[in-house]
Amino acid sequence: MRDVSIIGIGQIPVGEHWEKSLRHVAYQAIAAAMHDANIERADALYVGNMLSGEISGQAHLGALLADFAGLRGIEAVKVEAACASGSAAFRHAYIGVASGLQNITIAVGVEKMTDDIGSKLTAGLASAADADYEVIHGVSFVALNALIMQRYMYEYKVKHEDFAGFAVTAHANGAHNPNAMFQQPISQASFMKASMIAHPITLLDASPMGDGAAAVILCPTEQAREFSDNAIQVKGSAVATDSLSIHDRRDPLWLHAGELSAQRAYHQANVTPADIDFFELHDAFTIMAALSLEACGFAERGKGTWLARDGEIGLQGKIPISTRGGLKARGHPVGATGLYQIVEAVQQLRGQADANQIANARLGMTQNIGGSGATIITHIFEGK
Amino acid sequence: MTTEIARHWRLNAQRYQLIGEVCPKCNGKIFPPRDVCPYCADDHAQPEYKFSGQGEVYSYTTVNKAPEGYEEMAPYTVALVKLEEGPLVTAQLTDVANDSVSIGMPVEMVTRKLYTQGDEGLIVYGYKFRPHLVAA
Numbered sequence A: 001m002r003d004v005s006i007i008g009i010g011q012i013p014v015g016e017h018w019e020k021s022l023r024h025v026a027y028q029a030i031a032a033a034m035h036d037a038n039i040e041r042a043d044a045l046y047v048g049n050m051l052s053g054e055i056s057g058q059a060h061l062g063a064l065l066a067d068f069a070g071l072r073g074i075e076a077v078k079v080e081a082a083c084a085s086g087s088a089a090f091r092h093a094y095i096g097v098a099s100g101l102q103n104i105t106i107a108v109g110v111e112k113m114t115d116d117i118g119s120k121l122t123a124g125l126a127s128a129a130d131a132d133y134e135v136i137h138g139v140s141f142v143a144l145n146a147l148i149m150q151r152y153m154y155e156y157k158v159k160h161e162d163f164a165g166f167a168v169t170a171h172a173n174g175a176h177n178p179n180a181m182f183q184q185p186i187s188q189a190s191f192m193k194a195s196m197i198a199h200p201i202t203l204l205d206a207s208p209m210g211d212g213a214a215a216v217i218l219c220p221t222e223q224a225r226e227f228s229d230n231a232i233q234v235k236g237s238a239v240a241t242d243s244l245s246i247h248d249r250r251d252p253l254w255l256h257a258g259e260l261s262a263q264r265a266y267h268q269a270n271v272t273p274a275d276i277d278f279f280e281l282h283d284a285f286t287i288m289a290a291l292s293l294e295a296c297g298f299a300e301r302g303k304g305t306w307l308a309r310d311g312e313i314g315l316q317g318k319i320p321i322s323t324r325g326g327l328k329a330r331g332h333p334v335g336a337t338g339l340y341q342i343v344e345a346v347q348q349l350r351g352q353a354d355a356n357q358i359a360n361a362r363l364g365m366t367q368n369i370g371g372s373g374a375t376i377i378t379h380i381f382e383g384k
Numbered sequence B: 001m002t003t004e005i006a007r008h009w010r011l012n013a014q015r016y017q018l019i020g021e022v023c024p025k026c027n028g029k030i031f032p033p034r035d036v037c038p039y040c041a042d043d044h045a046q047p048e049y050k051f052s053g054q055g056e057v058y059s060y061t062t063v064n065k066a067p068e069g070y071e072e073m074a075p076y077t078v079a080l081v082k083l084e085e086g087p088l089v090t091a092q093l094t095d096v097a098n099d100s101v102s103i104g105m106p107v108e109m110v111t112r113k114l115y116t117q118g119d120e121g122l123i124v125y126g127y128k129f130r131p132h133l134v135a136a
């Protein structure tokens, strides 16, 4: 296996891109990443996307985007793992280079959410869950997370207000990210007053859905200097799975796949949680931020919210999270989210995070969650 | 939409009667049925097992913004129900106000309409749970 580095990144602002189709937003991100890496060709393109078939009536994104990006002829496929599709595509681009089968690969994540904003989108998102035994009962994706959060609050005697720090921190960081969907800070008081979506989840527990596309370019570390003088190395890459449905899990309050993939990534990188300088986690809902911190060993079981309460997740804290706004403020363009996380980690490690820069950031981690925890993908990156 | 009908028809035993399985090796009660035992990974044929339909609320929430096909029922309560034999199931609660549900509340299975499939009006029935009336 060869060491692999990221030599280019590209993204578009997350939001409502009514005027652009899926292929246009994807191309913008790919072109920006190729320009950043100063390359004109690649050996393969991996596309992370969840809902193009349901929302835009378009499958077969590999060939579509390869052609549209002027790369007709190269190997290209779509990779789907619900909300973890972006990191899954990255994982395949990584395997391509690490294995020696491919030399330069592109991973792009793209999602056009706003082509349908009604019940069709709600149903599409729910298809990440078990169709026969969860979705048939009318359970929305928000409701699945609410079922976990409700039990979590009961079991660990945690109050709703204890989750406020996750949303407040994410929005504070998003305020300085020009690509974030929401760039206004929120207060603890506004968190407490937010309207209910699915008890106990309110509007400010949930991340906003938007259109988005982000891309990265990978090559062997030994060749990275030919393309970039600020290449970022992939030190750990791991995917783990759990049951699709919450009811089939041994412990519905524990992200087993999060623990497994984090442990594998730590092992590959030969690091422990204490070595990680920042963590781009999957705060699709505040409860997921708490569970992710626990599964990855940053907090004890049931104590994920304590890190938020104690200010340890801020830019100066013990384990900064969502440093560019996270899903909560940057937005959650489902199949693109994993690649936004990785692009943001690279920005931090290159020292390009502007007002949100973490001093001396050397090791960054990302974790992307598919469904209510069935696919969880963890990556660790190292800067100079 | 015959394929849609088949998709639901093949689950009738589960939807109407909570028919699961019992593992011949570890005696674990399994619902929904699956080909490999979730407790001991045994993959021998598992005899059918009919669940009693008694359980308690493990967690719950209210769906206000419903997925396509469920809009007219909203708002409704969905729950994770802990069956007395062990497994959790996801289901709607019925015959109860959304705001009077609590964790630990005893519930029992009933058969109700789950949803109406739009184009052809195919009605899918299955299990829901209602508060269990405990004898005084």
Ligand SMILES: [Zn+2]
Residues within 6 Å of the ligand: B023, B024, B025, B026, B027, B028, B037, B038, B039, B040, B041, B042
């Ligand atoms: Zn067994």
